[in-house]
Amino acid sequence: MTNSFDSFQKRRLRSSYASVVISIALVLFMVGILGLVLLKSTKVANHFKQEVxxxxxxxxxxxxxxxxxxxxxxxxxxxxxxxxxxxxxxxxxxxxxxxxxxxxxxxxxxxxxxxxxxxxxxxxxxxxxxxxxxxxxxxxxxxxxxxxDKPLVEQLTKNIRKISLWLLVLSGFFAGVSVILINSSIRLSIYAKRFNIKTMQMVGATKSFIRKPFIWQSIRLGFIGAFVALIGLGLMIYYIDKNIPALELIKDYISLIYLATGILVASFIISWISTYFATQRFLNLQTNDLYY
Structure with missing residues (x-):
């Protein structure tokens, strides 16, 4: 009976980890696409400016x-x-x-x-x-x-500023959505271990000691999700570059490095912050509140 229960718990834990990785990968993939659009929009805008x-x-x-x-x-x-x-x-x-x-x-x-x-x-x-x-x-x-051509320069500057503003608004929206989705996935995975957290706290473990393994676990899952997202972005960039070579996506090494670095840093920061506050919430709950 005990072995069956332990096996069930392990399967549920693996399923929880898989859902976190998939959620992080999907969200970071969408954020990566938006980041690529932002980077290339700057390059396209500069291209038109330099033709004046x-x-x-x-x-x-x-x-x-x-x-x-x-x-x-x-x-x-x-x-x-x-x-x-x-x-x-x-x-x-x-x-x-x-x-x-x-x-x-x-x-x-x-x-x-x-x-x-x-x-x-x-x-x-x-x-x-x-x-x-x-x-x-x-x-x-x-x-x-x-x-x-003064009117052309004025119109070009006006349009670029307008497009940049909307892209920033869109970026802020997607950034907020990504934080909420990743935070929800991580909180669900920690929710499954809320009784373990309270047990460790009752035997005298400090809050920082309890949080540490959860934070490192989430960061590892975040990096796995980020690498999955980067693989998806790499395939998409290769496909676009093959069909629209004029964009020169693959040749733009600097933009690709910025994009990959941004995704990895985002996965680290969001995973760390989300796990910190999720564990803090369960650490502050009373034992009776864990059942709700």
Whole structure:
């Protein structure tokens, strides 16, 4: 009879552990997907920002040597990602191709200016910073005019901020749900051992001594669930990368490391906190209250 009861208790305990691991894995898998979306949304936003161009046009009296000196100094600036020098002759060819006819035949002279197309790093593509750069370049003795698509930059910044806000709200919601679900699963597993907790407490064991094995057990289960979630995410990322290679998910090692680290850290913190408060609750209960 005793062996049968012990066998039943072990099966119930294994079932409880399995449910905790599955719950943690499913929740962290969903959190991982959201984290991946957040990481890639930043990269996509930066990609669009870095495609914005600021055109600098030189004055007619600026020599080629002065232009080259200016170009070299500009290439060393922290805001510079790429820059291309476009001579007035090249600009004329581009305009003629766009118009479908040689406009120089009608004008007789080339009214265009030598210029540089400047592509900025994403952090500098904001209405405020681009306006500051425009003011700075306008004061330069070599520059005759500065232009960029101001409405595009303002709209791009506005949309990115709006999307980022909703993603943060969604992240907060999923984070809250994940904590609640994992906490519930861990509390259920500890609930099955509530009489053991009270027995240990009655024979003189301290609260920290009682909590310690439960916390380490939950952390181990949390890490197992996290590894299961990472395996699922790995398969999903491989599938997406195979079908949509333009996203370059697998090649983005830094984002993947951040994602994996975040999931492991989340599993540790949530498991530890949930187990601490769950055991604390049963430690504070009276013996008669354990039956309810």
């Amino acid at each position: 161009v600021m055109s600098l046009f030189f004055k007619d009296n600026v020599t080629k040597d002065q232009i080259e000196t200016f170009r070299e100094s500009l290439s060393e600036k922290e805001y510079t990602r790429l820059l291309y020098f476009i001579s007035k002759e090249e600009a004329a060819k581009i305009y003629s191709k766009d118009l479908g006819e040689d406009f120089l035949e009608f004008l007789g002279t080339n009214p265009l200016k030598n210029g540089i197309d400047l592509y900025l790093n994403a952090d500098f593509v904001t209405p405020e910073k681009m306006e500051e750069l425009k003011t700075e370049f306008s004061k330069n003795a070599f520059i005759g005019d500065v232009s960029y």
